[in-house]
Amino acid sequence: GEDVEQSLFLSVREGDSSVINCTYTDSSSTYLYWYKQEPGAGLQLLTYIFSNMDMKQDQRLTVLLNKKDKHLSLRIADTQTGDSAIYFCGKSGGYNKLIFGAGTRLAVHP
Amino acid sequence: EAGVAQSPRYKIIEKRQSVAFWCNPISGHATLYWYQQILGQGPKLLIQFQNNGVVDDSQLPKDRFSAERLKGVDSTLKIQPAKLEDSAVYLCASSLDLGGRDGYTFGSGTRLTVV
Numbered sequence A: 001g002e003d004v005e006q007s008l009f010l011s012v013r014e015g016d017s018s019v020i021n022c023t024y025t026d027s028s029s030t031y032l033y034w035y036k037q038e039p040g041a042g043l044q045l046l047t048y049i050f051s052n053m054d055m056k057q058d059q060r061l062t063v064l065l066n067k068k069d070k071h072l073s074l075r076i077a078d079t080q081t082g083d084s085a086i087y088f089c090g091k092s093g094g095y096n097k098l099i100f101g102a103g104t105r106l107a108v109h110p
Numbered sequence B: 001e002a003g004v005a006q007s008p009r010y011k012i013i014e015k016r017q018s019v020a021f022w023c024n025p026i027s028g029h030a031t032l033y034w035y036q037q038i039l040g041q042g043p044k045l046l047i048q049f050q051n052n053g054v055v056d057d058s059q060l061p062k063d064r065f066s067a068e069r070l071k072g073v074d075s076t077l078k079i080q081p082a083k084l085e086d087s088a089v090y091l092c093a094s095s096l097d098l099g100g101r102d103g104y105t106f107g108s109g110t111r112l113t114v115v
Helices: none
Strands: A004-006 A009-013 A018-024 A031-037 A043-050 A055-058 A061-066 A071-076 A085-092 A098-100 A104-109 B005-007 B010-013 B019-024 B031-037 B044-050 B053-056 B065-068 B075-079 B088-095 B110-114
Touching: A004 A085, A009 A018, A018 A031, A018 A085, A018 A104, A031 A061, A031 A071, A043 A055, A043 A061, A043 A071, A071 A085, A098 B044, B005 B088, B010 B019, B019 B088, B019 B110, B031 B075, B044 B065, B044 B075, B075 B088
Parallel strands: A009 A104, B010 B110
Antiparallel strands: A004 A018, A018 A071, A031 A043, A031 A085, A055 A061, A061 A071, A085 A098, A085 A104, B005 B019, B019 B075, B031 B044, B031 B088, B044 B053, B065 B075, B088 B110
């Protein structure tokens, strides 16, 4: 079956880079996504990458996709306190059903 | 562009009662999704509509949950009767089509507490 796994927690110092990792089991994905969820809010789309790409950069965000290892990462440069949130990795599968991991809680400390 | 609207924002009910949630997707979005997010977990897809037809409802507990999207626009999700383990945030999302290229837009969710 389809599965998406993420590490549950990451703590970084303000100004450092954060790297959030995700692995998935099904290689039939079309798109892979990173969503951000702040307390009491819905999910906000941060960025996505098409499955035939290796990398995508969008301002402070860099997404790397290793199709061979089925590994996706999100790098946030110059992490700020406002980046503290839960980050969800998602993949679209059959009929573009969007499957999520359990989320990585990013804590940014001074 | 208006976002995905959901109501109510919060709901507290007793177990065995019924409850309904409403979702209005982004105008023109053909695909609509309902997700259940239990505290500390990622969202789990309950049901996916394409226009007014069901694409996937394999994770929907059909003995107590039902959903409809009669005119291919608004959707309602109902739970009857509710159980304690149904306490969660129910998220509605929509996308332009099945392609997913423009991503999936989520509403703010309905937080359900069953006591």
